[in-house]
Amino acid sequence: MNKILICAAAATALASAALAESHSVVRLGTEGAYPPYNYLDDSGEVAGFERVLGDELCARAELTCEWVTNDWDSIIPNLVSGNYDAIIAGMSITPERDEVVDFTQNYTPPSPSAYVAMSDGIDLETAIVAAQTGTIQAAHIASMEDAVLVEFPNPDETVAAVRAGEADAVLADKDFLIPVVEESGGEMMFVGEDIPLGGGIGMAFRESDPEMREKFDAAIQSMKDDGSLNELIIEWLGEDSPRF
Structure with missing residues (x-):
């Protein structure tokens, strides 16, 4: 019996380690064609409001992130199929999308x-x-x-x-x-x-990744609390853009 318990515990530990390893690098999917939210700079790197925001959220969540670009019309299907772990791409929160993915709280108010x-x-x-x-x-x-x-x-x-x-x-x-x-x-x-239109812009996650979504949700809240999110909105979206 003890041997069975030890084996079960070992299997659980290995599964947890595998899960942690699979999320050791979080892939952030964006369009790369919607300035000032996201675009590709002269060197082909993702830039814009959401690049700066996403990097800061990853730092606050203590996660290592990399950026992936994807055409808009397939950006949700490719999240669901596992081609990346989150969408941060100027995506407005809507009831229709919320039936397919899970959103964080909004990181821009409805504009x-x-x-x-x-x-x-x-x-x-x-x-x-x-x-x-x-x-x-x-x-x-x-x-x-x-x-x-x-x-x-x-x-x-x-x-x-x-x-x-x-x-x-x-x-x-x-x-x-x-x-x-x-x-x-x-x-x-x-x-x-x-x-x-819409309920503001948020990050989207697979419904099977609630823990990751919660980490980013907490990071977004921390940026609202200390005022740094409003500073980014003013810098990238302008003084007249709605903010928190």
């Missing part, structure tokens, strides 16, 4: 979505509107009775569609669109009213 066009004489209720596939903005346009949704796999293509006349306007996070408008030299402009 507005906005329309950008080449002129201000557009009827947004009947317009052709570009949005990135699988986003809350695409879902919003699809729910409108008369507007026409055209979807693109990455956010830059939504803006390019408006410039090329393939769409009347683009709907996206306002934080993403502010530099687009500023750098257009007056060519592009905000039109219509801002639209509040």
